[in-house]
Amino acid sequence: RSILAAAPERALRANGRIAADGTPKGADVVRDCTRGACSYYQYLDGTSMAAPHATGVAALLVSRFGKPAPGGGLTLDPATVEKLLYASADPKPCPTPRQHVYQTFGQTQTHVCEGDTADNGFYGHGVVDAWKAVTFEP
Structure with missing residues (x-):
């Protein structure tokens, strides 16, 4: 995890x-x-660790579905990138039990996962999947 x-x-x-x-x-x-x-x-764990992976998958989506931009490179509307990220993510439900206790930097923290498989507090809309994103057919 x-x-x-x-x-x-x-x-x-x-x-x-x-x-x-x-x-x-x-x-x-x-x-x-x-x-x-x-x-x-x-x-x-957390968003600090997930953000670089999600950003990389977003870049792969732009490279696959983007259109040439004036002055070079590719462009893709951010809302489209978000839609494609959600569509190519692997849904992941809250764990059982929903409470997760862990230690980080010597401190004990407890988090409770809320929501369903489609959107929850631990995994959002799912886990990004680079392979699925580059082979995805919207």
Whole structure:
């Protein structure tokens, strides 16, 4: 469910997510020292992680359905991009149970999913699907 994203060591230390020796304190943090220097990654959720993926799929839709723009490039009406994103997304219902408790940066948070499969608080109108978007026939 989560996105494994690069995480600054300094931020992880400041939030108590790694020990003094650099060892992760939880399963949400991954340390990779295979090439000498260590790099850190953290499993994260939310719109900050979803937005780059949705933006990439939107760009694929513009490249497929856009029309030549004056001065170069392609253009596609934003409302059309939104419609195509929704139509090519994979609907995803709220999980069971609807309540999700997780830890991020040392804090416990509880979220409750509201809505139905077509539109809910965790997955919106669904999960973007790049393959479906580029092979989609509206």
